[in-house]
Amino acid sequence: MLVAHPLTHPWTLRHDGPVTPSQLEEGAVFAAQVPGCVHSDLLAVGAIPDPFLDRNETEIGWVGRTGWRYDTTLSDAFEGHERTDLVFEGLDTFARVSVAGRQVGESQNMHRGYRWDISGQVGAEGVPLTVRFADAYSEADKVREEVGARPNVYPEPFNYVRKMASSFGWDWGPTVVTAGIWRPVRLESWSTARLAQVRPQVTVDGSTGTVRVQADLERTATGRSRSLRLRVSAGGQSATLDLSPEQDTAELRLQVQDVELWWPHSLGAQPRYETLVELLDPAADTVLDTWSRRLGFRTVALDTTADEHGSAFTIKVNGVPVFARGVNWIPDDVLPSRITPERYRLRLEQAKAANVDLVRIWGGGIYEDRAFYDACDELGLLVWQDFLFACAAYPEEGPLPAEVEAEARENVVRLMPHPSLVLWNGNNENLWGFEDWDWKPELDGATWGRGYYFDLLPRVVAELDPSRPYWAGSPWSGSTNLHPNDSRHGTTHLWEAWNRRDYADYLTDVPRFVAEFGWQAPPALATIERSVSDRPLASDSPGMLHHQKAEDGNGKLARGLAPHFADPADFDTWHYLTQLNQARAIATGIEHWRANWPRCAGSIVWQLNDCWPVTSWAAIDGDGHLKPLYFELQRLYADRLLTFTTDGGRIRLAAVNQGARPWNAPVELRRVAADGTTTARFTTTVEAAERSVAHVELPSELTCDADRAKEFWVADADGLRALHFAAADRDFAYPQAEFDVTVDTREHDTLITVTARTLLRDLLLRADRLDPAAATDRGRITLLPGEQAAFTVTGWDSPGIHAARRALRCVNGLSPEHA
Structure with a gap:
């Protein structure tokens, strides 16, 4: 039986x-954590300052520009085996590995594993194992010199190395260029043969599930003279196949009757079936090696049918079309070896709690740890997996093509057992970049990655994982005859609204699938105060600007506020309004696109998470605080959504029902004055079939002669509410905010109840102002006079009315302590 010995210390x-x-x-030696990285080890002993604080990032740049060495010793822990392998699941990135002073292998790719035969070299105690890492900059320079320069959106050489691109900095992340043994390393000892690779393809026909297992074997010299057996078990069924001595590949099919289908959580349950593959030596009556996973039976397809609007981009699971309620995922830490299974689980549970049902793993990060995909399988979160190319032209010469193919093959096989994985995507924005970002003159005919996206990667997926769709890139319109970011076809990235326009620009089009769009906001105040020591805080103070990585980011925040609000008078107002504007911007887009289902079949917000404390597009900040956008996603991505739409000046109500049952409910429609008085009222019924949208035209008595500077519209149905303000906030006649607050301390939390005496527009409780560790359970809410809202707060040890009032803020009026 194969025996593994982790090399952790x-x-x-x-x-x-x-x-x-x-x-x-000189000569300093530090204790190293494996798996880990150089930065985390230096941080542990205080040799470098925390790069997440102030501008320390600039002080530690030298760490990524020099070489490092890891050492340990090996011993013969496995007597009686023919073969011992040294197995690294991940080396970051350019490493030379030596045993007893003899080099056994080298790496140049962070995104794949390595295995080297070291049989006979660990027969004594204290055999040295050394891993030397060269700096990524020097290695990138060598490749650039060999293949020629290529355009890139950032002045860093990430497109010349197979390494996490965002470690070189991004418009939301610091430049922290890592090195180290970032994934587990172990010794494996075995005899006769082992399972070198197992590829399970799962299909469903009616109620019958089929597991097609393809296995590759590696044999020792002894193993090449032996007949072996492969056995597969799943769902109470098993099948075997005898293998001749010269046979190193095998295929076995197993059928499971009456299977329960795996679904995204928005459509059903997530049953999985324990599947075991065993390699047996019948003559010796021994198990040589095993492989096991929990597989889910489901089908996935990508509908790209042409229609009167262009061509669709609709994900179908088990034949059911899905409006993908998605978020983009970046590495959750700039030092990815620090991300634990528990942290993955927390973030993904937070995504599910926000009614997200699809997570897109962005192409400038990593193929995540198995714990990520296991959690998605269990939680019912669909996974869109980018291959790791982002925002640059990638050479197709030198050492890169071989590395890209090896990386793709390994990760396709590694991830294909996961039912949550529904789409392989060739790259992020490179097809768009080639067309629109002035690359062509600089390239002058040189390669830029096209061969990867249209040949190598689809060929690998078709060979190894043909049950899943492949898409050449995002954005991509599905044809070289179309602009890659043509909203009528395929996937679309919408960044003009954030970069140059108002978020009302989202209302001008109905893309088929919005794979990226977003709006920035600062992190929670507690996160800012922990990571930035500027006092007093200001949006443009040195530390704040260092933690704003987007080009002209603060300028874009200001331009985004200008159509709606007067200039913020102070930092607290700026912080409140920019966080609010982020939530409103995302709401504008998602409400519009969901109201246009099935023409639009998905939105993937940029982004769910952050990798450090920063002003960014994230819904969860770098310290884990939930921004108002997070709670807005809960509302926007719920099965049922009420929203007002406008068409040619006419106001309509859309009742969006992504649930599996019809939605029939009475709706009360009102036109309301700024003082809370109802000036017109209309009652009707919405009837939305399952997975459909119903539209209600507002009658003329609700819209005629409306004073848009003093009146707004309200719709209520089944506990849901939609609001429509036709005037900008700065032009609306808000009353001065007046409200009452009560604070009730309970055993495990505190209840803050707000009773409105006037209209309160977009009331927020900023829980971190109560205590840096405090959290609340809801985001913005608009109250009419007499209405109440209750906020449940955890982590607040000293409850009090005055603190509660200071933590509350709404659009109308001064800060509440002055109200």
């Missing part, structure tokens, strides 16, 4: 360059 780390940096003592 003890490891040491030391500098490995010709000149010792001034920040280190």
Whole structure:
């Protein structure tokens, strides 16, 4: 039987360059955590400052520009085996590995694993194992010199190396260029043969599920003279196949009757079936190796049918069309080896709690750990997986093509057992970049990645994982005869609204599938105060600007506020309004696109999470605080959504029903004055079939002679509410905010109840102002006079009325303590 021995400790780390940096003592040796990285080890002993604080990022740039060395010792832990392998699941990135002073292998790709035969080299105690890492910048320079320069959206060389691109910095992330043994390493000892690769393809026909297992074997010299057996078990069924001595590949099919289908959580349950593959030696009556996963039976297809609007881009699971309620995922830490299974689980549970049903893993990050995909399988979150190319022209010469193919093959096989995985995507924005970002003159005919996206990657997916769709890139319109970001076809990225226009621009079109769009906002105040020491805080203070990585980011925040609000008078107002504007912008887009289902079949918000404390597009900030956008997603992505739409000046109500049952409910429609008086009223019924949208035209008595500076519209149905203000906030006649507050302390939390005495527009409780560790359960809410809202707060040890009032803020009026 194959035996594995993890090599977790003890490891040491030391500098490995010709000149010792001034920040280190000559010959300094540090304890190393494996898996881990150089930065986390140096942080652990205080050798570098925390790059997440102030402008420390700039002080630690030297770490990524020099070499490092890891050392440990090996011992013979496995007697009686023919073969011992040294297995690294991930080396970041350019490493030379030596055992007893002899080099056994080298790596140049962070996104794949490595296995080297070291049989006979660990027969004594204390055999040294050394891993030397060269700096990624020097290696990138070598490749650039060999293949020629290529355009890139950032002045960093990430497109010349197979390494997490965003470690070189992004418009939401710091430049922290890592190195280290970032995934587990172990010794594996075995005899006769082992399972080198297992590829399970799962299909469903009616109620019958089929698992087609393809297995590759590796044999020792002894194993090449032996007949072996492959056995597959799943769902109470099993099948076997005998293998001749010269056979190194095998295929076995197993049928499971009356299977329960796996669904995204928005459509059903997530049953999975334990599947075991065993490699047996019948003559010796032994199990040589095993492989096991929990597989889900489901079908997935991508509908790109042409229609009167262009061509669709609709994901179908088990034949059911899905409006994808998505978020984009970036690495949850700029030091990805620090992300634990528990942290993955927390973030993904938060996504599900926000009614998200699809997570897109963006192409500038990593193929995530198995724990990520296992959690998605269990939680019912669909996964869209980018291959790791983003925002640059990638050479197709030198060492890169072979590495890209090896990386793709390994990760397709590694991830294909997961039922949550529904789409392979070739790249992020590179097809668009080639067409629109002035690359062509600089390239002058040089390669830029096209061969990867239209040949290599689809060929690998078709060979290894043919049950899943592949899409060449995002954005991509599905044809080289169309602009890659043509909203009538395929996937669309919408960044003009954020970069140059108002978010009302979202209302001008109905894309088939919005794979990226977003709006920035600062993180929670507690996150800012922990990571930025500027006092007093200002939106343009040095630390705040350092934690704003987007080009002209603050200018765009200001331009985004200008159509709606007067200039913020102070930092607190700026913070409140920019966070509110983020939630409103995303709401404008999603409400519009969901109201136009099935023409539009998905929205993927940029982005769910952050990798450090930063002003960004995220719904969850770098310290884990939930921004108002997070709670807005809960409302926007619920099965049922009420929203007002406008068409040629006419106001309509859309009742969006993504649920599996019809939605029939009475609706009360009102026109309401700023003082809360109802000036017109109309009652009707919405009837929305399952997975459909019903539209209600507002009668003339609700819209004629309306004073848009003093009146607004309200719709209520089944506890849901939609609001429509036709005037900008700065032009609306808001009353001064007046309200009452009560604070009730309970055993495990505190209830803050607000009773409105006037209209309160977009009331927010900023819980971190009560305590940096405090959290609340809801985001913005608009109250009419006499209405109440209750906020449940956890993590607040000293409840009080005055603190509660200071933490509340709404659009109308001064800060509440002055109300």
